[in-house]
Every structure is written in C-alpha cells, then in structure tokens.
Amino acid sequence: MEQFATEDQQVEAIKRFWKEHGTAIIVGAALGLGGLWGWRYYSDTQMASKEAASVEYQNAVETYGEEGSADKIAAFINANEDSGYASIASLLAAKQAVDAGDFDAAASHLNRVVTFAENEELKALAAIRLTRVQIEMNQLDAALSTLGNITNEAFAAEVSELKGDVYQQQSKFDDARLAYSGALEKNANNPLLQMKLDNLAVAAGQ
Incomplete structure (x- = not known):
C-alpha cells in the first residue's frame, strides 16, 4: 500500500480504489469461478447482489458528514455485512x-473491521484506531492486547507510539x-x- 501522511488519506485511497475498481473485481471473481467450475456456482442473483452493494455503498458514503448520514451508513453495514x-x-x-463522543459505538464498529475485514491493511488501520478509542475509555490492558495483534510492519511506528501512550498512562x-x-x-x-x-521526565517527576 502507498504511504500516506494521515490515516484519513489511507481510508480515502481505499474508498477511491473500491469506487473505481470494485465492480471490476467482483466481475473478475465471477469470471474466474465460471472458468473453473461453471456459472452454476455463481448465479445471476449473486452477481446482481454484489453490484447492488456497490451502488448502495456509494450512495451511503456520499452523504458522509451530512445530517442523518450515520443512520444511512449503519443501515448499509447491517444490510451488507x-x-x-x-x-x-x-x-x-x-x-x-x-x-x-460515542466511544462504545466507535469500538463496536472498529471491532467489526478487525474481526471480519479480509484486507490486512484495513484490519491494521482499524486496530490502530480501536486502540486510540480504548485509551480514551481508559481500557489500557485491552489497548495493549489490541496492539499485540497488529503484525503489519507498515504500522510498526504507530504501534510503538501507542504502546508508549499506554505505558505513560500506567505510570x-x-x-x-x-x-x-x-x-x-x-x-x-x-x-x-x-x-x-x-x-x-516531567511526568515521572524526575
């Protein structure tokens, strides 16, 4: 994955990628299955469902930041798990x-990505953000546990920094x-x- 200055830029790049290539990836997967086992294993109904999810996703995220967008995005997630x-x-x-300020809800959304996402960069990014939420909620042991499961070297510096934040709060x-x-x-x-x-040194009273 490209290197980005901020995590938001990473998310925007992933959103861009899926918007530009998502349907092609789905079609390619369908064609591959057709070549190996025949179209009977990948029905027209399934294909239509994937294409519909792509359209629904674009419609949901286009409202991001607008009033009521949180409900629309949540509805999309529930319908396209x-x-x-x-x-x-x-x-x-x-x-x-x-x-x-709803950190419980944020943790729930991020845990979903950590648990179910197939993309390793996306899982690691979600785990980094989950750690920050756990620190905010003073769930320090949970934060260390979350960090311990991040193995993607692209996030090594952030993992070390967040460990420092946790240890500092634990004195x-x-x-x-x-x-x-x-x-x-x-x-x-x-x-x-x-x-x-x-x-x-100041925090330690040295």
Whole structure:
C-alpha cells in the first residue's frame, strides 16, 4: 500500500480504489469461478447482489458528514455485512461515533473491521484506531492486547507510539521511554514523538 501522511488519506485511497475498481473485481471473481467450475456456482442473483452493494455503498458514503448520514451508513453495514464495502463503511461510522463522543459505538464498529475485514491493511488501520478509542475509555490492558495483534510492519511506528501512550498512562515510564524511542527509530521526522519522549521526565517527576 502507498504511504500516506494521515490515516484519513489511507481510508480515502481505499474508498477511491473500491469506487473505481470494485465492480471490476467482483466481475473478475465471477469470471474466474465460471472458468473453473461453471456459472452454476455463481448465479445471476449473486452477481446482481454484489453490484447492488456497490451502488448502495456509494450512495451511503456520499452523504458522509451530512445530517442523518450515520443512520444511512449503519443501515448499509447491517444490510451488507458480507461485502468488502461494509468494512470501509464501518471505519467511517466509527469516525462519526468518535466525533459524537460515542466511544462504545466507535469500538463496536472498529471491532467489526478487525474481526471480519479480509484486507490486512484495513484490519491494521482499524486496530490502530480501536486502540486510540480504548485509551480514551481508559481500557489500557485491552489497548495493549489490541496492539499485540497488529503484525503489519507498515504500522510498526504507530504501534510503538501507542504502546508508549499506554505505558505513560500506567505510570510505567521506563517502558514508555523504550516504546517512544523505538517509534522514533522508525519515524524520526515526527516532532510529536520527540515531545512525548521529552515530557516523560516531567511526568515521572524526575
């Protein structure tokens, strides 16, 4: 996956990809199944259902940020749980829930992506965001558990930084220092990381 400056840019890129190529991927999968086992294993009804999910997804996310959009996105997710679009829509729903201060709902949406998404980058991104929500809810042990399941190296710096945040809140300042230092090694151009590391001495009362 390309490198992006922010997680929102990652989500936008995934949304763009599905909007531009989603139907082609579905058609390609159908053709592949047809070549191997015959069209009888992939009915016209199933194909129409996938195409409908693509259209419904676009209609739902186009309302993002507007009044009532949260309900529309939630309805889409519930109606299309088995589609790849549902995971992307769940990320959007989680962000809306965070903006509204509903962290329980945000955690629920993000857990859905972590559990069911087939795309590994999407799963890791959701886990990173879930960790932040868990920290906000003071579920620190759960946050560490979530981070421990992220193995995608593209997110290694963020994992280390978030571990530092958790350890700092747990007053485990030596562990926090090691985590922040590890994050800086992977992302040396992050001034916020250096600030967190510098502030540890103050937090520890040193």
